[in-house]
Amino acid sequence: ETLNFCSYALLANFVDHQSISSVAEDNYGHIWVGARHFRLFKFNKVTKLFTEFTPEWVDEQKKKLLGVIIEILPDRFDNNILWLAMPDYQEKSGESHNVLVKYEIKENKFEAQLARGRPKYQDEQGNLWLANAGVSVYNPMTRQVKHFPLQINDHGRVVPIYVHDIHHFSGKNLVAAPDRLFELDDKGNYKPLWHNQELGISEKLFIDRQNSL
Numbered sequence: 001e002t003l004n005f006c007s008y009a010l011l012a013n014f015v016d017h018q019s020i021s022s023v024a025e026d027n028y029g030h031i032w033v034g035a036r037h038f039r040l041f042k043f044n045k046v047t048k049l050f051t052e053f054t055p056e057w058v059d060e061q062k063k064k065l066l067g068v069i070i071e072i073l074p075d076r077f078d079n080n081i082l083w084l085a086m087p088d089y090q091e092k093s094g095e096s097h098n099v100l101v102k103y104e105i106k107e108n109k110f111e112a113q114l115a116r117g118r119p120k121y122q123d124e125q126g127n128l129w130l131a132n133a134g135v136s137v138y139n140p141m142t143r144q145v146k147h148f149p150l151q152i153n154d155h156g157r158v159v160p161i162y163v164h165d166i167h168h169f170s171g172k173n174l175v176a177a178p179d180r181l182f183e184l185d186d187k188g189n190y191k192p193l194w195h196n197q198e199l200g201i202s203e204k205l206f207i208d209r210q211n212s213l
Helices: 060-066
Strands: 020-025 031-035 039-044 049-053 071-074 081-090 095-104 109-116 118-122 128-132 134-139 144-149 151-154 157-160 165-169 172-177 180-184 190-195
Touching (some): 031 071, 081 109, 081 118, 095 128, 109 134, 118 165
Antiparallel strands (some): 020 031, 031 039, 071 081, 081 095, 095 109, 118 128, 128 134, 165 172, 180 190
């Protein structure tokens, strides 16, 4: 099979070498691209053109510090909504946390949610599964969050593990972390499924056409 690749520039005047941090396709076939400085783009595959959207509430200082859209997840039930993850830099502590942001496309409205993490999966009830130092499950209707921390004992020290991906597969909630794979049960317990330090970090879970992981 021969595959042909085409390259498209985001903007002709991109002189600051913007790096793409996230890509997702919505139910209309549009490609959404997250880049540095909190820049969000929609690519129309028919016109081959990009349209830019940037949150008005992001000030210039934050754009320069940690401005990147790190995750994009189209809503499973509402084609007008994208769920984004953006870092929120805290000047007092010097720390950064990924904040969940709801983006309403037609209204061009960005709204930060009271939840932290990268949106990886939306279940049949509409809950968003967020990757952070464990897994958080966020209900957009009630705005309630349930957090399930993921920790290991490392020579007597309790060490948090940061989750890289979450997938629902064959009735199981699979959680990928550095060199580890877990199953998260309904009670919030993590069951180790695989561990191999030599293979490195588990970044992404994929389901192929034969329904294999």
